[in-house]
Amino acid sequence: MLLSKSCVYGLRASLYLASKRGNEFHSLKEISEELEISFHFLTKILQQLTAEGYLESYKGPNGGVRLSSNGQNATLFDLVIAIDGPGLFTQCALGLPGCGLQEPCPLHDHWVEARGKIENMLKRMTLNEIAEEGKEKHFRLTAEGEFSWQ
Amino acid sequence: MLLSKSCVYGLRASLYLASKRGNEFHSLKEISEELEISFHFLTKILQQLTAEGYLESYKGPNGGVRLSSNGQNATLFDLVIAIDGPGLFTQCALGLPGCGLQEPCPLHDHWVEARGKIENMLKRMTLNEIAEEGKEKHFRLTAEGEFSWQ
């Protein structure tokens, strides 16, 4: 798989937050139910994003998480790096060490191009911008698409 | 990671076989030592490729494996499908079910393009053709590149 499950859950939750007008806190319970992600697992992942400064959290009744201003202007690329690390964008497709530094493997030139495409895909818009686009195009964030951009 | 370790080991071993002139059998011991891959693990992976008809094996002294004619004309794409299955080329980047059949996720159009690039990269040449190219360009198949195309 291209991205780990943790990473995909983190991206979907961040897009969920971006989809909400205003900037209220949304509880992990709400997010995990809406997106059908295990509550405790999602908690761990979003704690990472909070530690990285992409989310802000607030404890207590009516608490939850929301995008920080950093988070609103973050790209999916930033979040992938925060959760999965940079390996996808730096490593050899054949797992050999020192991609780009040593002699290339047979896939090198083509893989550099393809992974550049992936990088661009993830870097092309901020969460806020994707949310704007989502409001027009009704992108899906859940299995059944029972989710509406506001 | 894009490809599983099993898959990468299978590709590297197949390229190793393609790099050899003639069509003798090469023992798993030789391959695993040259490519620095665990002998028993590699054995299991190449058994899969043998079962799929990409390799031929021969038991006993001076036995080993070699590319079948199918294998010589196979692309890396064929081998990836044989080992990792088709998921990489069909699944949603956000892990949602029914990519292409249901409403698209925010990454869909871009991911379809990027994974098309990956597919083309893996489909563009047969093992024999990559071996020919390797003899000119001295591609690397090992960590330190201490491997020579014949």
Add this chain to the structure above:
DNA sequence: CTTATTTAAGACTTATTTGTCTGAAAATAC
């Protein structure tokens, strides 16, 4: 102050991938 609601932290379990080991079966050489 007490209770309820929420995130934080981390131990724990389960599933999957990766890697190791043992013995059987096939082929060769003597």
Add this chain to the structure above:
DNA sequence: GTATTTTCAGACAAATAAGTCTTAAATAAG
């Protein structure tokens, strides 16, 4: 035949990823 070399088959173990659970800390409301 017997011994040796090899793949084949599958059990086993270790490492990693994914998921669950429990307790603590912070906040709010009565």
